[in-house]
Amino acid sequence: MAKNKTLTFLFILFTIFSISTLTTTATKNHGFARVLSPPKLGLKRQKLSHLHFYFHDIVTGKNATAVRVAEAPVTKTSPTAFGAVNVMDDPLTLKPELSSERVGSAQGIYAAASQSEVGLLMDLNFVFTTGKFNGSTISLIGRNSVFSNIREFPIVGGSGLFRFARGYAQAHTYSLEPTGDAVVEYNVYVFHY
Numbered sequence: 334m335a336k337n338k339t340l341t342f343l344f345i346l347f348t349i350f351s352i353s354t355l356t357t358t359a360t361k362n363h364g365f366a367r368v369l370s371p372p373k374l375g376l377k378r379q380k381l382s383h384l385h386f387y388f389h390d391i392v393t394g395k396n397a398t399a400v401r402v403a404e405a406p407v408t409k410t411s412p413t414a415f416g417a418v419n420v421m422d423d424p425l426t427l428k429p430e431l432s433s434e435r436v437g438s439a440q441g442i443y444a445a446a447s448q449s450e451v452g453l454l455m456d457l458n459f460v461f462t463t464g465k466f467n468g469s470t471i472s473l474i475g476r477n478s479v480f481s482n483i484r485e486f487p488i489v490g491g492s493g494l495f496r497f498a499r500g501y502a503q504a505h506t507y508s509l510e511p512t513g514d515a516v517v518e519y520n521v522y523v524f525h526y
């Protein structure tokens with residue numbers, strides 16, 4: 334009797350051991366994800382950076398930096414240009430003057446996505462080309478009600494020094510020409526490592 338109980342106990346123990354071994358092996362062999370501690374990826378201290386620059390949206394002339402790539406049949410008669418899609422590679426500078434120091438570009442798309450006011454869907458990457466941020470990018474997506482004094486957009490990510498970026502950007506129109514060319518002041522607040 335006692336011998337039987339011992340055998341049963343050993344059998345149960347063996348079964349539990351086998352199952353846990355199998356599970357571990359399965360995770361090792363077939364898993365594509367694992368838990369990593371942030372310092373192993375060099376992520377030590379989170380920083381909060383404030384970036385300030387001017388964005389030049391040049392829509393006219395042969396040096397235009399934003400071009401219309403698509404529109405809808407209603408765009409021409411729509412008071413809000415509804416349906417217009419532009420692709421931009423807009424210079425970013427330190428000062429409001431286009432001739433001031435270049436810090437990077439804003440590359441992406443804006444689309445007139447509102448029928449009730451001029452409201453753009455902004456989807457762009459800030460590509461920095463100077464100093465320690467050279468080659469790093471910040472990705473922004475959000476709504477731009479262009480005639481509001483301050484517009485706010487989520488920062489949804491980044492690359493290089495801006496890996497794991499999150500935060501927000503605020504835009505304020507510095508100048509707007511009758512042609513549509515605009516200089517926009519940007520303040521970007523971003524958490525990154």
Ligand SMILES: *[C@@H]1O[C@H](CO)[C@@H](O)[C@H](O)[C@H]1NC(C)=O
Pocket residue numbers: 394395396
């Ligand atoms: C376009 O850019 C070139 C080179 O920077 C410059 O010489 C020219 O004056 C610009 N043209 C216009 C219309 O701004």
Ligand SMILES: *[C@@H]1O[C@H](CO)[C@@H](O)[C@H](O)[C@H]1NC(C)=O
Pocket residue numbers: 462463464467468
């Ligand atoms: C930025 O990086 C590129 C590519 O590595 C390099 O060619 C360029 O000289 C750098 N610019 C500055 C201002 O450091």
